Amino acid sequence: MIAAVSSFLASLGAAFLGVLASVGRLGVFTGQTISHLVRPPFYGREFAHALLQIGFFSLPVVGLTALFTGGALALQIYAGSARFSAEAVVPQIVAIGMVRELGPVLVGLMIAARVTSSIAAEIATMKVTEQIDALVTLSTHPMKYLTLPRVLAATLVMPLLVGVGDIVGIYGGYLVGTGRLGFNAAAYLQNTADFLEPLDVISSLAKGAVFGFIAALMGCYYGMNSERGAMGVGRATKSSVVAAAILILAANFLLTEAFFSA
């Protein structure tokens, strides 16, 4: 009995230490990434390429996600508010729901799916094919050349993507509200504009920046720490997306608490 308890406690302790070690490694990696921000050289071409890949080419997926979510949100709020005869609140709730929560979170999760996975797979493949070693032998620091441009680009471009997501989401609600639920178009837009406050928009964009940082950082971290072979690349890609999604949701809670707790 004592041996079994002791074994259980030992495995629990080992798992806990493993988690601490992972957190420590991620902390060091994050610190190294940020430290390269103030240490030249900077690779402008890589940064511009990352901006294009992460920002511009994510617009379709972000737009479609937000459009359908905004439309579905309008339908749900209309159906739910009809239970207590408050159908008129649809524009306001769609606006606040999209801007404060659904816009940043859904864009963050879509970016985790599209960008984090792509970064992790690319860097992991570079690692297993010795391209990272080749970079080092060519006097190029992999963190400066691969990690910093991607993390910086994602952090800067994500607020713009979230802004686009917010607007398209509200537009989705508007289309459903005016086309299907019988709202007056001008009144819908006026209610939306009147109800939103600057803090709603600021919190949305700030969440975008944090989620972008997390999404790119996780892709780079798992890519750089990939194990060998196709299985290693697959595992790095999967782990990066799972970690990014969980961290984005956790950060969303903390940021909501920070921005809106009374």
Place this chain on the structure above:
Amino acid sequence: MITIENLHKSFGSNAVLRGANLHVPKGESMVVIGGSGTGKSVLIKSVLGLIQQDSGSITVDGKDVNKGDRDAFLARFGMLFQGAALFDSLPVWQNVAFRLLRGSLKKPKDEARAIAIEKLRRVGLTEDVADRLPAELSGGMQKRVGLARAIAAEPEIIFFDEPTTGLDPIMSGVINDLIREIVTEMGATAITITHDMTSVRAIADKVAMLHAGKIRWSGPVGDMDASNDPYVDQFIHGRAEGPIEAVR
């Protein structure tokens, strides 16, 4: 020029290098032979700082490789990787001129491209491959592009990691001849890692055999066949029977 003394490196419980010693004088072409998994790649990656040794010392021109200006140190080296390790996202000429487009050796883009094309010609590739992506090239062409990249900045020291692995005998011969010519004309110091005995005879001034984490034998390539070392003898003749276990 390159001196490795009592080098130890383990990965977990697997002690790969157990006191390796090697000296490569300036301008000499040293080929390191040995079975798979004996630590040949670990040896050269330790020199470049890609792998940190557990103990022992590595010096180049008497200076510890782990101290001093890293960029200046690496600028003296070129390396051809086993799988060429070309950057997939860059066209061939930018792979070759990678070092010339950034960092301390940066040159104007047109000049860097001209040098890249000249180096591609040197390894037997025409200008029309310059704008292609590495994935569009055959394995032999990729190796040649890797070789062009290794020599683009005219390094003093060049490492070749399994330069003929995966190539047909004719292409292997082409690569071997290129390596020999380039090392001779550049006056570079070279370390080549291979199991290919044709490569050894084509490239080497001296040969060192790595076995069980140590340099088992080293000497001029002409003495290799008369080494009287049963390990070297078994390896160079590719015999299954002998002191080296076939199943490792």
